[in-house]
Amino acid sequence: MPLVVVRLQPLVSLGLSSLGLSSGLLLLGGTHQAVVAAREPDIRVLLQESEQISLRADADRPFRLTGPDLGRIDLTRLQIELSSGGLSLVMEEAGAPADRPMRRRLPTSAQLRLETDDPRGLWLGKRRYGGSLRLLVHKGRIAVVNHLGIEDYLPSVVGSEMPQEWPMAALQAQAVAARTYALRQRGRAGLFDVQATVASQVYRGLESQTPRTLEAVQSTRSLVLVHAGQLINAVFHSSSGGATEASGEVWRSQLPYLVSVPDHDQQSPVHRWETRFDADQLRRAFRETGGVERLEVLESSTTGRVRALRVRGPVGVLRISGSELRQRLGLKSTMVEFNWLAAGEGEGEPSPSTPPSQLSSRWVGFLVDPDGDGISEQLSPPPPLPQQLRLRRRPQPVLEVRGRGYGHGVGMSQWGARALAEQGAEFRQILQHYYQGVEIRPFRPSYDPAVARLPQLEPAWRG
Template sequence: MPSQRDPRRHAGRPAAKAWPWPLGRVAALAAPLAGLALLAPLVPPVLLAPDPARAAGRRVEAPSPELRVLLQEGPALTVRAAGATRLRLRDGRGKALLVISGERPLRLRWRAGLVEAEPDPVVVAAAAALPGPDPAAGAAGAGERTGAGPSPEPEPLQMPLRLSELWLESVPAADSDPALWLQKRRYRGRLQIRPVNEQLQAINVLPLETYLPSVVGSEMPASWPLEALRAQAVAARTYALKGRKPGAAYDLKATVASQMYKGLEAETASTRAAVADTRGLVLTYGDSLIDAVFHSSAGGVTESSGDLWPRQLPYLVSVPDFDQTSPVREWRQPLDPAQLRQAFAEIGGAAAIQVLATTPSGRVRQARVVGPAGQLVLTGPQLRTRLGLKSTFVRFELQPLLPGPTALSLPGLEAGPLPAGAGALTLPAQAPLDAPQPLPLPVAGGMPAAPPAPQLLVAVGRGFGHGVGMSQWGAFAMASRGTGFEQILRHYYRGARLQPYTEVPGLALATGVESRDDSGSTATALPVGGRR
């Protein structure tokens, strides 16, 4: 169909009548429009016409910077390629050393400050035996000839390999998904193996957007509403970019010390969709990435960052939480005497714990522990760490322990035998009949005093995690009632702005580890990971 401006549509038409408006007025109205027409090629399309995906906060195409995630540490590690793929080994300069079959594991050991790898000689192939680019070989790639004449024979390698740094990558077959097994989990991307303090560090190097589907599935059930998963994807993306440390050996850990990352098995169609739908979107405040910390459940109200950590950030303030359906909104944790003796060994245990001060949300700011050999004054986080509590939103009670089934039916106590020293009555051995019997102490009313009933210290708390930022169970509740991920994020990160990370001023987005600079490093004093 010809366009509206096709000159053929106007052929043969009579000449237009004279315009009734004065020519001067027409020129005055046409000048601004002509200027816009001249500037149109210079103006980004997003400013000329609204993009529905962008307006809805959905997918924004952007380059994906690389992350370095510490997966495991140990004196020995086992790696193999997944499925029908093979495993290529490179040294620290990127030079391809050899390729081995993915059928058998590659065992790595720390040996005298080096990485020792000894592949099975039956499954070893030359480094150039398989097609694929070789960064160390330049633009030509591995196995590609750049001139006439036969290819030179590869230098023989001495086994076992001993290197100051080892890189491992999968060489996929045509119908396979490239991945690497490390111990019992599969990971995308490459593995860097470094010898550190008589151990090996396994660091996963992969693009940010490839990393995130596993994080979302590791942090939230994949069956949760998509809007909750999208909110988690944005928070996790922001947290990961904020946490890059170019001067360190790695950026993040694969545990709750940063954010959970369980590898390929944690990915699902829903977590991949949540990441794709929010591609490139991050949270900012004042043209900088925010500290997008999050936790499991806040127990009804979140905590302000300044009441837990040294710095109060304007977007991390206390807000209501909607975690009524959380299984850890309310909890009870018995503290048996053996645990208390281990937690407070310097004072011989704990007979009582007194809360001295709380934050405005009700969490413990300071507490006194009273033990047989003295007292301790601890902060709420210190107390939580020592006792292994779910949160600092806690108080302490003494519950009577009576012998028999009654003691096992107290709220919060698990059925089963009582631990040694948990408060059950212990009767003294029977004295000889001719031994003098002690007289009972006189008391008011003439009756002897009964021995005090043994008591058990119980922590009664709410929520799980530090309580700052987004509550995951709160996000679940909001998404379940139809709230979009943008509104969920605005609720928990007050005043934060949602935008593509390509538009964040000064943010380094290099896709290679070597070219990153210090502009992506963490600059705030929040000492804990995203989830705890």
């Protein structure tokens, strides 16, 4: 049966108001049908959690504050502090003298909403954000959650995760991957969908939005990555070191689209790297064993990443995963080799590796759930160093670590995407190289597998 497109009348009259849509299309194909969203989905981004929040308008355009016992107030500045079991507000009203602020006290159950019509956004600390902000107390701190449309959120993510001067095809690939990840996370937590940090994907507000990142988002509007009718877990990383990793080699399950593929990240500044650790640094990193005398790799992936190893020290033996080794030593990746140098061999002081400032890897320092649930756990700090070992001072060899790549190595390599784009690949080719067997389709809100397979290439929502 061919695809039939039927224009709907107002949805309330058709009994579809429960879907939250004001207008739309009904798509009929075979036995399947679905409603296409008439407006883009919203995303809730956790920006900050602290005991004190400072917000202000940009120049002379006030913002609106709405809350219990406040009604609606136009403000130019707002300071909120959590103290003595309540919220203390200091507000500068629009048109009122700045030296005569209004003060209010609210219970911790109060929820506040801030909105502005200013395209320059609202200042939170040193960054500006569009959309609206919601403030509420969460786990003993004031949480600031940014509510905005997914297409307004993405230009900042692309500019935060990838240099905006990179080829457009690479930026477009980043936009589709970021959109897929964010939409897959919607509704999974009560307060927010994603965080603004590497715990999800980096979002720095309007400062990271540029004409080129806007173009990357607008030219891929509503497109997402789908496998077997479901949004994929679109993880990405900075640089793989020559070959991406299969998800099952790093995490607990092997996803069919996250398999190892050749990478093209040779231009990456972290394609090859090395770092050194002296005895004191190793004792601090491995307090349970009193330092490191020997490292034995027990399991490696097919690409050479360390999966498990045994650490032998003066006072004990410890088995850890490659991810834990990476966190303890601050390594860029787990694709590493070890070499012992005599004390004093090699110039310069040993120092732990530091991540490159140009790119951010989504999962630095965390163990990740490859099924898309975000952080599965954070590693606990090791126990205190035994007193007798603090008193020992004797020359010991230096551990040299030579590695490749930066990040977990699963999914799209950002430096590889850049190289493919420079070779003439367009964003669909880049994405289908790193995410094997996926389809690139407009997003559908029902998550119905049949909907994801519908052969419609127009955006799922309009601007």
